[in-house]
Amino acid sequence: MTKITICELDHKDATEAEYEAFTILSNQIKVEELPDEPPLLVEDIKTELQNFPESLFIKSWVGWIDDTAQFASNGVVWFTNDKENTHAIHFLIRTIPAYRRHGLGRQMLQMVVNSAREKGRTLMITSTNGRVPAGEAFMKRLGAERALENRSSQLNLADVDMSLIERWQSGVNDSKFALGFWDGPYPDEHIEAIAELTNMTNNSAPRDNLSLNDFHKTPAQLREEEYEILRSGAQRWTAYIVDRETGAFAGFTQVLWHPNRPEIVGQDGTGVFPSFRGKGLGRWLKAATVDRILRERPEAKSVRTGNAYSNAAMLRINDELGFKPCNSICTWQVETEKAAAYLAESEQQDTPGLLTE
Structure with a gap:
């Protein structure tokens, strides 16, 4: 039985194995979202994770696939110290295709809700990529509101x-x-x-x-x-x-x-x-x-x-x-307590071959 261990990731002081696993996960997601882009390098991910602005609160969790050097899922929350939007917290949940619909999204969502409550944030905001239908499906199950629709556009320079x-x-x-x-x-x-x-x-x-x-x-x-x-x-x-x-x-x-x-x-x-x-x-x-x-x-x-x-x-x-549409990004919002109610009401599913803790 595959076991997934969820733990917090220290961005600034992660191990080399963690940075490598984070890069592998990011590239697996990137293949879906931006298939024509070259893969990210470990050095790029490490530099990014170690250099977030001091004014940014950010917290992240990962789901280790036990007995491997890979992550199955990642959840992150963040907000800046601005005075105008102290009610809001941003979050992102990513799970690689092979481990979707196994409850990992709910596990990460619980971490997000816990953090939002701890910080007194009553509104949770995230985005989904049009090329990854699983994200939109998850938001619909959660009862989140489609708040802003964005078009990604690309200009091919050879055609200018x-x-x-x-x-x-x-x-x-x-x-x-x-x-x-x-x-x-x-x-x-x-x-x-x-x-x-x-x-x-x-x-x-x-x-x-x-x-x-x-x-x-x-x-x-x-x-x-x-x-x-x-x-x-x-x-x-x-x-x-x-x-x-x-x-x-x-x-x-x-x-x-x-x-x-x-x-x-x-x-x-x-x-x-x-x-x-x-x-x-x-x-x-x-x-x-x-x-x-x-x-x-x-x-x-x-x-x-x-x-x-x-x-x-x-x-x-x-x-x-000459820009042409190449993708769509949807920004969703959901009240923290509505997300908490969804988690409370969701039945725990026994998924053969997967155990999380």
């Missing part, structure tokens, strides 16, 4: 319309606006303005039915996140637009990639202040970043981004540029 890129870059009044790039860390002299841009972008993005309040990252929190990203080995370009007359920032976007996976570039954080919208600045930012990737990152094959289905303005720009 360069005439469009040129038109979008030449269609803005560059006597009034200037576009530039920051490579790597944000400059100290602009960190306050960057925090303002980041908060505007995050809080103006659609949340649909997601029960979260506007939140405001401080420059110190941005630096913490930046340190985590760059410490992992990832590289970042941030494109920005400034009003030449006033010096005010009008908008920005950023692209990131990892040297171990140079074929895929991620893009996020695209935003233009409301007072500067309707001038083609969003298209300029998008076109400028794609143009630079094509010129300076020849190993890159695609750019990926994600937007809420309700974010019509950004989806329109991405579609015009």
Whole structure:
């Protein structure tokens, strides 16, 4: 009989065997969610797990397959120390295909509920991947609410319309606006303005039915996140637009990639202040970043981004540029006590060949 032992994982001080097992599990899940991406390396996982920001509360559990060096499942909870959303806790439960429908999800959910109660968090939030139907099925059994639907999109760089890129870059009044790039860390002299841009972008993005309040990252929190990203080995370009007359920032976007996976570039954080919208600045930012990737990152094959289905303005720009839907991500929410009631009511199933403790 296969036995699964569930225990807490110390991110910063795990054993080498635990980091290796975590990498194997992550890659087994990744094959389902992102089948065309290269596998993660142990060194990447180890660096990520050891360098979460200090402002982030995070706790994780794993299910060891006894007498093996593998994990069958992983559960994690996290939240930041912001003052605006002290009611919410985020969680993720992952189980490899061979061990699904054996009760491991419920075991991990119990850990999540216990942690949420301990921290006084009344709302639990997670996401599921459209390529993994088991996640959505689990959320439906739990009675969770579909709160936000997101579309993942991919731009194949070989198919980019360069005439469009040129038109979008030449269609803005560059006597009034200037576009530039920051490579790597944000400059100290602009960190306050960057925090303002980041908060505007995050809080103006659609949340649909997601029960979260506007939140405001401080420059110190941005630096913490930046340190985590760059410490992992990832590289970042941030494109920005400034009003030449006033010096005010009008908008920005950023692209990131990892040297171990140079074929895929991620893009996020695209935003233009409301007072500067309707001038083609969003298209300029998008076109400028794609143009630079094509010129300076020849190993890159695609750019990926994600937007809420309700974010019509950004989806329109991405579609015009050539992005195509490649996946869907659903964000779910459920009250902590509703999840606890589900666990209490769920009958314990005797699953042949599997024993957990």
